[in-house]
Amino acid sequence: MNDLAAFSAVANHLSFRVAADAMGVSRSALSHAIIGLEGKLGVRLFNRTTRSVSLTQAGANLLARLQPVLQDLDQALDTLSEERGTPSGTLRINANKSGARILLEDIVPRFLDLYPDVELDLVSEGRLVDIVEQGFDAGVRLLETVPRDMVAVKFGGDVRFIAVVAPSYLQGSPTPQTPHDLYAHRCIRQRLPSGKRYRWEFAKRDAEIAIDVPGNLTLDDNDLLVQAAATGRGIAYVPEHFAKPLLKSGALVTVLDDWCPLIPGLALYFPRSRHVPSPLRAFINQLKQWDGNQ
Template structure:
């Protein structure tokens, strides 16, 4: 079978499905509907004369032939992507698409202040953002980069710091503190209603504190477990319990008086936000431009 324009496009579609093992998620990546994507793969299978995917109502898996095709074409097509990005550097106006997997706090604190100017300066660069607090393999997910706190960046990745270190603080509403009292030691939290947080691995996070060289990790109690900061803030502002979060994300609520910080002398500090990507793939021009702009604007200093 000769390599035609149609076959090349279908190979790209196949790679997207192979990465996500989902027609709906792959369709979002390549910009076509799941049904159109399924038809394209069926047409490719018909031309090749072999079945590449096993389809059920619940999942999609690769056949042995599909695995062979994936191993054969993934690297050459990655090289084509890299070649296109090299040519992109010679354009007057950079173009292309950046796919990011971003922790929700980073989206609010770093991307939201920067993207309006980035879109104005580089109108032909499309930024495709997936907000997730789960630990996602950015390579397997087809993302160009991930963005999260430095302590959670996976090993083996190239990482760039985007913010200073971050303090982690506890806060509650004035009404909550009047009703339940103000904790003066981290162990006092065991007598409070706390909004528990589930980290990207699914583990319930023990709130961490430090003071004069002493470090504590306190398992807290409460009736709500969340994996997303904005919902936790909404509940905290309604007096549902104490919240533990990065200080910059709580700063507007503290400034307005909706929340009050407690245990400030026990606040611990951890590495700030980093953006990271595979060391095996060339950094797209659009990603480099976005990193430079975040550093220039420095929303968190």
């Protein structure tokens, strides 16, 4: 069964590295397991090169017959876990930094106290990944970026991106009144995980504006953007959550408030077609209870 589970992981990811990470084993151990399975079966299951992995016809046939069996087994074991009265096993969640921060502050501590038999593997990552391909049970991103074929559970309310700046910077510059006024200012630009530079997006009534702002400093982390703005390097545009402490202390102030509307916030999402394991169901329940008490 271990060898068949190893085969299924490599076949689904078509990558020994990704499959090994998902299973929590070394690549060499996974490779030896596949070689051993091929020896037992007397057929080659994968075509391997230094750059790619693909299924042979025999491998594709085995995967088609094996996947329903492994899914049934997962459900059977999950049912036993429920009959024990408490979820157990590993729960893997991929989240952006803002989502991971909220989960760690408000949901994760209570969840782990209630379900000590669950091992939570929370990965913080800026880029949007294929959670199925990368072996995650669920992901957390802004609702508007969640793939349409996923089930989404919204939490945490709406969010707002805000333009923030140090009061000292405004002492020598006029306060911008419209987004177009930013062209006359020094802005701290943001590099997205995709490598592209973020165009600041504003909206007011029926008007929507996206601006590639000027500036001589580009960063790729919201905490660093807030820090740079607080030192007077210019205007930054960040999720409100990241700037709250410095706004409260007075180290930062907001500009263009009426151009920064609320947008749909975070959502936890998972594949629609897959069996939802008991640890994930328990996590979703905690998320909904927390959200309902906000």
